[in-house]
Amino acid sequence: MAQNAPKPRPARGERTRAVHGATPHKPGPMTTPIVRSATFSFASLAAMNGEQDRGRDSAYYQRIAHPTVRACERRLAELEGAEDALLFASGMAAISAAMLALVGYGDHVVALRQSYGGTHELLKFGRERLGWTFDLVDARKPETWGQAFKPRTRVLHVETPTNPVNEIVDLAAAAELAHARGARLTVDNTFASPVGQRPLEFGADLVLYSATKSIGGHADLIAGAATGSSALLESLFDVRKTFGPIIAPEVASVIERSLKTLPLRVAAQNANALDLAQRLSAHPGVAQVMYAGLASHPRHALAARQMKLGFGPVVAFDVRGGASAAEETVNAFQLVRHAPSLGGVESLASLPAFTSHVHMSPAERAEAGIPEGTIRLSVGIEDPEDLWADLDQALARAAAFSTSGGPAR
Numbered sequence: 276m277a278q279n280a281p282k283p284r285p286a287r288g289e290r291t292r293a294v295h296g297a298t299p300h301k302p303g304p305m306t307t308p309i310v311r312s313a314t315f316s317f318a319s320l321a322a323m324n325g326e327q328d329r330g331r332d333s334a335y336y337q338r339i340a341h342p343t344v345r346a347c348e349r350r351l352a353e354l355e356g357a358e359d360a361l362l363f364a365s366g367m368a369a370i371s372a373a374m375l376a377l378v379g380y381g382d383h384v385v386a387l388r389q390s391y392g393g394t395h396e397l398l399k400f401g402r403e404r405l406g407w408t409f410d411l412v413d414a415r416k417p418e419t420w421g422q423a424f425k426p427r428t429r430v431l432h433v434e435t436p437t438n439p440v441n442e443i444v445d446l447a448a449a450a451e452l453a454h455a456r457g458a459r460l461t462v463d464n465t466f467a468s469p470v471g472q473r474p475l476e477f478g479a480d481l482v483l484y485s486a487t488k489s490i491g492g493h494a495d496l497i498a499g500a501a502t503g504s505s506a507l508l509e510s511l512f513d514v515r516k517t518f519g520p521i522i523a524p525e526v527a528s529v530i531e532r533s534l535k536t537l538p539l540r541v542a543a544q545n546a547n548a549l550d551l552a553q554r555l556s557a558h559p560g561v562a563q564v565m566y567a568g569l570a571s572h573p574r575h576a577l578a579a580r581q582m583k584l585g586f587g588p589v590v591a592f593d594v595r596g597g598a599s600a601a602e603e604t605v606n607a608f609q610l611v612r613h614a615p616s617l618g619g620v621e622s623l624a625s626l627p628a629f630t631s632h633v634h635m636s637p638a639e640r641a642e643a644g645i646p647e648g649t650i651r652l653s654v655g656i657e658d659p660e661d662l663w664a665d666l667d668q669a670l671a672r673a674a675a676f677s678t679s680g681g682p683a684r
Contacts (some may be wrong), residue, residue: 289354289470290538290539292353292354293354293534293535293537293538306532307347307528309524310334310341310342310343311525313337314336314337315334323335327339331345338516338519338521341521341524341527342524344521344527346527347362347527347530347531348500351469351490351530354469354470355470355475355502356473357502357504358504358508359503359505359508360500360501361502361508361515362486362498362499362500362521362527363498363499363500363501363520363522364498364499364520364522365498365499366483366484366485366486366498367397367485369483369484369499369500369501370393370397370499371397372501372514372515372518372520373481374397374398374407375514375518376510377429377430377459377461377481378401378407379406379429380406380407381406381408382407383407383408383409383410383424383427384398384401384408384410384429384430384432385409385412385420385423385424385428385432386398386410386411386430386431387412387414387432387434387442387444388413389413389437389438389643389644389645390411390432390434390463391434391438392632392633392634393634394463395634395635396634411423413643414434414437414442414443415442417445417448420449421452424452424456424458428457428458429459430460430461431449431453431456431459431461432461432462433446433460433461433462433463434464434465434466435462435464435467435474435581436567436589438589438627438632438651439565439591439627439631439632439645439649439651440565440591440643440644440645440649441466441566441572441587441589441590442574443567443572443577443578443581445577445581446474446477446478446479447477449478449479450477450479450480453480459481459507460474460479460480460481461482462474462481462482464482464483464484465617466588466589466617467582467587468489468490468541468618469482469537470541470583471541472581472582475503480504481503481511482501482503483499483501484501484502486499486500486530487499487616487618488619489537489540489544489588489617489618490534490618491530491618491619492533492537492540493533493620494616494619496526498522498530540656541584542584543656544620544654544655545568545584545585545587545588546585546659547588547654547656548586548587548654549566549585549586550659550663551652551654551659551662551663551666552564552566552568552569552590552592554663554666555590555592556569556571558670560595560600560670560671560673560674561592561593561594561670562595562646562648563593563646566586566589566590566591567587568585568586588653588654588655589652589653590654591627591650591651591652592649593649594649594650594673595648596648596673596676597646598626598628599676600648600673601650603672604672605625605626607672607673608624608665608666608669609665609668610622610661611623611652611662611665611666611669612624615630615631617653618653621655622653622654622655622662623652623653624650624652625650625651626649626650626651627640627651628640628645631651632645652666
């Protein structure tokens with residue numbers, strides 16, 4: 276090497292890559308321009324055919340691919356350290372595309388009993404309409420998962436942390452199990468976010484997101500995402516082309532803007548969530564707190580190894596007095612908003628029995644370890660003292676309700 280050769284520049288940090296991307300800047304717009312065209316014209320048939328051949332990098336017709344969408348996909352892939360990414364019209368569109376790409380007629384899926392309710396509905400739909408079969412396994416008993424695999428098992432689908440009660444999956448062990456049985460490991464990483472946890476580094480084949488949540492982060496868009504190898508994402512690209520759930524360029528632009536602050540937002544939300552989880556665990560009105568950041572959580576050490584920026588923004592807690600007391604609590608919130616989403620800058624609370632897991636019966640929720648008095652609290656970036664004051668007064672109202680048998684006055 277020549278004596279004066281420049282030293283290799285160290286890899287840019289995560290916050291820098293979130294703001295600037297991983298590729299050199301070119302003079303021009305500070306943000307990716309929104310190309311407001313669904314159709315693109317060409318000087319010749321050869322030119323049009325050549326553009327079609329570029330697949331997900333093409334600017335041919337928006338249902339196939341789009342330059343603004345593609346720029347956002349590249350930024351997301353760079354931020355997560357994935358070969359590639361694809362954006363979809365919703366999180367369920369991304370999960371559905373994964374199943375349609377990887378599972379065929381007569382094939383089998385193993386999924387967590389604690390999976391998001393919409394995932395349960397998708398698996399049932401596939402069984403009834405598309406000839407799939409599936410078995411559910413308990414996230415708390417990974418030693419039993421191997422028994423659920425069959426010769427035609429194609430996918431092991433997990434969430435970690437799970438929605439809503441924050442069970443933690445050992446991703447490396449799950450990948451080893453899936454691959455030993457000839458299956459793919461797909462991971463719903465929505466709770467952790469692309470900067471909070473990187474399942475691909477632990478052996479996952481495909482990572483899925485509701486980008487509506489932490490990726491978007493501001494309750495102003497609906498989108499989904501998948502990250503993984505370019506080869507595997509080609510099969511999901513084929514599904515997206517066929518069924519058409521690509522996002523609009525305007526939505527992609529908003530997601531790209533949101534990615535720039537994702538590390539800052541996630542770090543702030545996770546810090547707030549841990550603080551509130553610790554306080555809730557000592558509150559007399561709370562029967563139990565389900566949050567992997569607590570040392571009492573059975574998989575706290577595993578979560579600490581897998582999650583980079585804390586333990587996620589979602590705290591689940593079971594209110595003493597059951598379902599009626601939980602309802603009284605969410606109705607009494609003044610700062611925390613009662614809404615069915617998570618991962619945003621505003622703190623939100625919901626009752627899983629009526630939102631994320633409404634499609635499950637009370638018996639099914641109990642089997643998954645979700646008490647009927649559970650509140651799912653998605654912690655935002657507000658001042659933690661203000662959030663705690665709101666939680667404390669709402670729990671006091673619920674306690675008065677339980678004692679008197681009616682609403683507090």
